[in-house]
Amino acid sequence: MGMVELEKTSGGDPREPRRRAEAEGCLAVAVRIPVRIVVLVLVVPVRMVWDALVVGGRFLRDTVLRPVGRALAWLGRAVFVWPLVGAWRYVVVPLAKGVAWLGDVLLVVPAVWVYRWVLTPVGHALAWCGRGVGAVFAAVGRGLYAGLAWLARYLVVVPAGWLYAWVLTPVGHALAWCGKGLVWCGRGLLRGLGLVVTGVGMVLYWTVRVLLVLPALALWRWVLTPVGRVLAVIGREILDALGHAWRVAGYVSRAVGRFLGTLLRWTVAEPARWVYRSVLTPVGHAVRDTVLRPVAEAARGAGRAARQALAAARRTVREARADVRRMLFGEPAKAPAVARREPSAAEARTLGSSTTALTKD
Template sequence: MDAPRKFEKPPSARPSPQSPEGCLAVAIRVPVRIVVLVLVVPVRLVWDALVAGGRFLYRTVLRPVARAVFVWPWVALWRYVVVPLAKALGRLTNVLVLVPLVWLYRYLLTPVGHGLAWVARGVGDGLAWVYARVLTPVGHACAWVVTGVAALVGRLGRYLLVVPAGWLYAWVLAPVGRAIAWCGRGLLWLVRAVGTGIGVVLYWTARILLVLPAIGLWRWVLTPVGRVLAVVGREVWDALGHAWRIAGHISLAVGRVLGTLFRWIFVEPVSWVYRTILTPVGHVVRDLVLRPAAEAARGVGRVTRQVLAAARESARQARADFRRMVFGEPRQPEPVERREPMDDETRTLGRSTTVLTKD
């Protein structure tokens, strides 16, 4: 008996039964969906067309224009103006501000600071001696005098103020305060009783005149109307979603049809013309016109470079001849005696002796 139970779904996994729908929802659903579908399909087609046009406009116009107008000028400004200017300002700041400040701190402020610290230490030692030898004894004497005066004043204040004030509080103020408090509690009880009675009267008056009519209006008028409006709104919302999805499928089919027509009418003819006509013509033009023209241009460039090189060499020779004619032959460098003899007397790899140790 327990074997089939393990194949059953747990209670939480079982689909809950749908709540039964009333006749009002069923009567509203079909006409509302038909009307909404008729109204939504053109809107969805226009929306999809606008989205496709916006994407094409963004990819082909807005993004390149924005990059050319906003991005590239700022990049060029940063790379060729701000960065060199910042480097120049950094170098000027280093030369005109940091180096003088370091020199001022090292050779002026530091010695002055050491001198001021030495003076401050001397002044501090003097003040410490004055505090220990002069101010401390004077302060102790003043404290002894002040302590005696305070003790005398405390005794006089106790017998002249504190004791009479305590007697006045215990025998006069406390009884009067208790009487006033008893009267206040009685007055508060009376006010509370009157306020409670007035509050009860106002509560029942407001309940009879306002609350009960409002409850009846909510229960017998607003609640049924709200339920009807909720059913209508839910059905309209569901109809809008259903119509929007159906319009999306219709728009997709229309877009595919238009794309297929565009491909048949424009793309495939252009591709066929490019493959069968323009490409062979381009190959012929390249082989018969462009390549010979490029070879001729390269030959003209080589001849031009050779002529320019010969002209530069002739000009160099002419300048050298003119310099020799005006200033004479240049002075030849005098021979310098070398440390080691040349020819056969120098050290070689095949010999074990050097010039200095050779006989």
């Protein structure tokens, strides 16, 4: 019943299973129900174990692996990345800039100066000398080439032409005539060999066809094809049964999980919440109001009394030390008072008097 409802809720026409059964035949219908029952019995425990492992893995990931990974990432940055970045920024880069400046001063600038003021003039001088020597060698080479060309013409080309015209050409014509005869003989031999090979091939073809191909074709058509179709139907039904069983096992696992969650909630979470709210919270407030606050007030009063006692003791010690210093060394000499105020209105300069505060006695 549950499987039929699952197939109906999966979408489509309700008459589709009947059409599928009529199209597939009695073999698929006979195999489907037992296979689905067996697969459902085997898959439900596997799906429940899988869902439990998934929940445990997510809990482990959220509570253990992710914080540990963040801590390891921070530790890796603190141990490896930040020291390397600091070393690169404050050691390697300044050192590289210093080395580059030294290289520019000690190598590039002297090399540029040597290239500009030494190698370039020397190169121009050598190029001018090379052009002169090249002109001399070119003139000598042209003379030698003309002499060698005349000698090659009359010592090699003219005798070779005479040899080709009066010796090699007649010999080549004779060899060509002999080759044509050999070609005609070879063609006859090849035609005979072709007829022999064709006959042997036809005999081998019919032998292989009768002894191997026709039995193999009959085996494929009348044995392997029906067996393959039966195995394909069984395999398709097993795959469909696995899919249905996996979905049904998911529903069962979800129902079991909800039941266990509800059971844990009403047996553990709700009693614990009630104990915390109804028992522990009032007891904690009572302990805080009757014990912790008076103890804290007493501790603060004791601290204030101790601080006042310490301040009085320090003041007494300072006064005793000042009395001992006065008895041993006497009163310290007082510095004369220095007037640090502005001159009064009577001492300041006025418009009707020629005296000022600087010239007045």
